[in-house]
Amino acid sequence: MIKSVAGTKDILPVDIHKWNYVEDIVKKIFSSFNYKEIRTPIFEETSVFYRSIGEETDIVSKEMYTFLDRSKTSITLKPEMTAAVVRAFIEHSMGNSQSLNKLFYISPMFRQERPQAGRFRQFHQFGAEALGSNSPYLDAEIIILAFLIIKKLGIKNISVKINSLGVPESREKYKILLSDYLKEHYSKLSEESKKRFEKNILRIFDSKSPEDQEILKNAPSLLDYLDENSLQHFAIVKKVLEENEIKYHVDPSLVRGLDYYTHTTFEIVSESIGAQSALCGGGRYDNLIEQLGGKKTPGVGFAAGIERLILAMENEGIPFPNDNQLDAYLVLLDKDKEFLVNKFGYVLRNSGIKVDYDYLNRSIKAQMREANRENAKFVVFIGGDEFSRGVLLLKNMTDGTQSEILIQENLESLIMIMRGSN
Ligand code: HAM
Numbered sequence: 001m002i003k004s005v006a007g008t009k010d011i012l013p014v015d016i017h018k019w020n021y022v023e024d025i026v027k028k029i030f031s032s033f034n035y036k037e038i039r040t041p042i043f044e045e046t047s048v049f050y051r052s053i054g055e056e057t058d059i060v061s062k063e064m065y066t067f068l069d070r071s072k073t074s075i076t077l078k079p080e081m082t083a084a085v086v087r088a089f090i091e092h093s094m095g096n097s098q099s100l101n102k103l104f105y106i107s108p109m110f111r112q113e114r115p116q117a118g119r120f121r122q123f124h125q126f127g128a129e130a131l132g133s134n135s136p137y138l139d140a141e142i143i144i145l146a147f148l149i150i151k152k153l154g155i156k157n158i159s160v161k162i163n164s165l166g167v168p169e170s171r172e173k174y175k176i177l178l179s180d181y182l183k184e185h186y187s188k189l190s191e192e193s194k195k196r197f198e199k200n201i202l203r204i205f206d207s208k209s210p211e212d213q214e215i216l217k218n219a220p221s222l223l224d225y226l227d228e229n230s231l232q233h234f235a236i237v238k239k240v241l242e243e244n245e246i247k248y249h250v251d252p253s254l255v256r257g258l259d260y261y262t263h264t265t266f267e268i269v270s271e272s273i274g275a276q277s278a279l280c281g282g283g284r285y286d287n288l289i290e291q292l293g294g295k296k297t298p299g300v301g302f303a304a305g306i307e308r309l310i311l312a313m314e315n316e317g318i319p320f321p322n323d324n325q326l327d328a329y330l331v332l333l334d335k336d337k338e339f340l341v342n343k344f345g346y347v348l349r350n351s352g353i354k355v356d357y358d359y360l361n362r363s364i365k366a367q368m369r370e371a372n373r374e375n376a377k378f379v380v381f382i383g384g385d386e387f388s389r390g391v392l393l394l395k396n397m398t399d400g401t402q403s404e405i406l407i408q409e410n411l412e413s414l415i416m417i418m419r420g421s422n
Contacts, residue, residue, distance in 0.1 A: 007113070007121030009307075017322040018310050022153060023106055026126045029149050033141065035104040035128050040084040042108070046074040052083035052288055054259025056200040063111040077110035082260070082285065082301055083292070085129045090294035100132040106306075118276035118308045127282070127303030131289065134298035136233045139264040139284055140240035146268055146280050146302045147246055153309060154318040157271040158279065160246060162237070163254035164223065165261050166230035168287070174225045175201050185215045205253035221252040230263060237264050260285040264300070272315040273308055280304030329371035330357040331364060333383030341382050371397065 004010060011019055030037075046066050053059050065077040078084050085103055088094070094101050106126040113119055128145060130138050143160065150158060165171060179201055182189065189197065190209040197204060205216060226234070241248050248266075256265045265283035273279075282302025289297040313320065328348065330341050341357050348355045356374065358367050371379045381393040391404040 005121065007115035007119075009120060009122070017324055018313075018320045019306065021320050022306055022309060022313075023126070025152050026104075026106065026149055029145065029152060030104040030126075030128065033102070033128075033145050035102045035130075035145075038085060038088065038103045038105055039107070040078070040081070040088050040105070043075045043077050044084055044087060046076040048083050048087045048292070049076055049079060052086065052258075052260055052292055053080065054200070057203075057257055057259055059111060059257065063113055065110045065112060078107070079109055079111045080258070081105050081107060081109070081125060081127055081303060082129060082258075082288070082299075085301075086131070086289055086292050086294070086299070089131055089297075090289065090292060095132060095295060095297055098132070100130065102128070102130045104128045116276065117274050118305070118311055120307060124306040125303040126306060127280075127301060129299060129301035131297055131299045134284075134286060136236035136264070137240060139233075139237045139300050140244075142282060142300050142302050143237070143241060143248075143264075143266050144244055144246065146266075146282065146304060149304070150268055150279060150309070153313060154316070155270060155272075155279070155309065155312045156316060157312075158268050159271070160241075160248040160266065160268050161251040161254050162241075162248050162264065162266040163251055164226060164230055164234040164237075164263055165255065165265055165283075166222065166226040167262055170225050170227050170230065171202075171222065174220070174222045177220045177225070178202070178204075178222075181219050182215070188215060200259075202255045203257070205255045206257060216253065223250070223252050233263055256281060256283060260288040260291070262286045266302070268304075270308070270312045272312045276308065278305075279308050279312060324375075325354075326356055326371075326374045326376040327354040328378045328380050329367070329374060329376035330355060330380050330382055331367040331371065332358060333364060333381050333387075335361075337383045337387075344380075344382060 046064070049064060050060055055061065059079050064079050067075055069075050085105065089101065104127065107124065108122055109125050110122055112121055115121060128142060130142065143162070147160060179197070182197060182201070182204070186194070186197070188211060189204075190207060190212050193204045193207050193209065193212050196207075204212065207213065207216075238248070254265050254267060256267075261283040263284040263286065265281075267281040268279050269277040270279050271277070280302050282300070284298070284300040286298040288299060289295070330345055332338055332341050345355050345357055358370065362370070368379065376397055379395040379397060381395070384393065386393045386404055391406055393402060394405050395402045
């Protein structure tokens with residue numbers, strides 16, 4: 001049997017209402033914060049990601065779907081959206097027409113990670129990027145925005161982790177101190193951390209090894225080496241969160257897996273979805289736009305994984321409203337009136353009523369079964385004695401009551417046709 005590729009998933013009609021529900025809430029909240037939607041292509045030239053996420057990160061070094069197209073251009077399916085948004089921002093000189101661009105997106109992403117619960121190779125993110133201001137209030141807005149979406153979805157068992165990575169200059173100084181400390185414990189580090197020690201020392205904080213974590217407990221903290229400006233920036237972010245009654249904890253090991261961050265980083269994690277617990281993550285990136293060839297412009301943003309949010313909602317037993325119910329199912333009583341069912345259906349559908357009917361030449365009983373399966377609010381019987389009297393028999397499927405309705409006014413032409421056929 002042909003199957004979908006490992007780590008990819010079909011979203012079937014039985015589940016689609018969950019996705020629509022989440023996306024509707026997300027769009028409403030983005031709109032109330034005045035973020036405007038942006039859509040970028042599913043693939044970019046590889047350098048867009050290479051130059052932004054960082055060569056030594058897991059994403060770039062092992063997870064990207066990269067290939068040469070027929071004209072020998074190196075193409076990559078987007079593993080994240082920030083770099084793509086920044087590329088579009090620069091290309092369309094968006095900073096010229098507006099000094100602050102608040103953008104949001106909902107899009108599939110691609111990373112060749114080992115599939116497991118909550119981790120896919122094609123997954124879906126929504127996120128926001130605010131380009132043009134270095135205000136710490138905007139960092140706080142991004143965190144509040146992400147928090148509010150998760151709260152509006154009803155997810156409860158969450159915690160908000162925040163950190164500050166400061167500016168590259170203090171980070172470089174800190175890396176030397178960290179390296180001095182870790183050298184003393186080098187032989188006890190995991191193989192993975194030894195590699196990170198050489199290539200990207202801060203990423204050692206992401207290590208899952210308990211031995212590494214034990215060593216890291218006594219490591220110097222970057223927060224102790226931030227410059228005055230960064231400390232002040234971070235203090236305002238924390239104050240705004242407190243004012244908004246958002247509980248957070250400062251996690252100095254929150255370095256995140258992408259190289260472009262400066263100042264604030266954050267993640268909201270769930271206790272309901274197992275090891276892949278990050279529902280969303282983000283932070284500030286004041287050097288990225290310049291790094292990709294644009295004018296120096298500060299930015300801050302976040303992205304959330306929709307699969308993980310839905311999983312958290314399912315695991316916490318949060319219901320997903322389903323408005324897929326049919327308004328009416330038309331049951332054909334007389335086979336020779338099938339064309340009228342079609343016409344009547346059109347009139348109702350044209351006025352926004354959700355209607356369906358049989359195409360399989362089924363018996364009346366089977367049509368009623370179908371109406372039940374579709375959870376139709378009403379059944380309209382087409383044909384029979386009532387029909388020759390100019391009325392339709394309507395059954396309310398919720399309370400079982402039946403009524404006759406006169407087909408009138410705007411349906412008059414239809415009645416004429418219906419009558420004519422008798
Ligand atoms: P990220 O932490 O790599 O950040 O991804 C954000 C979220 O996407 C994660 O918290 C997780 O919910 C989801 N996610 C990531 N990888 C997978 C996967 N393989 N399967 C399922 N879900 C996944 C970024 O992508 C940054 N661009 C966020 C950002 C925006 N920073 C600033 N602006």
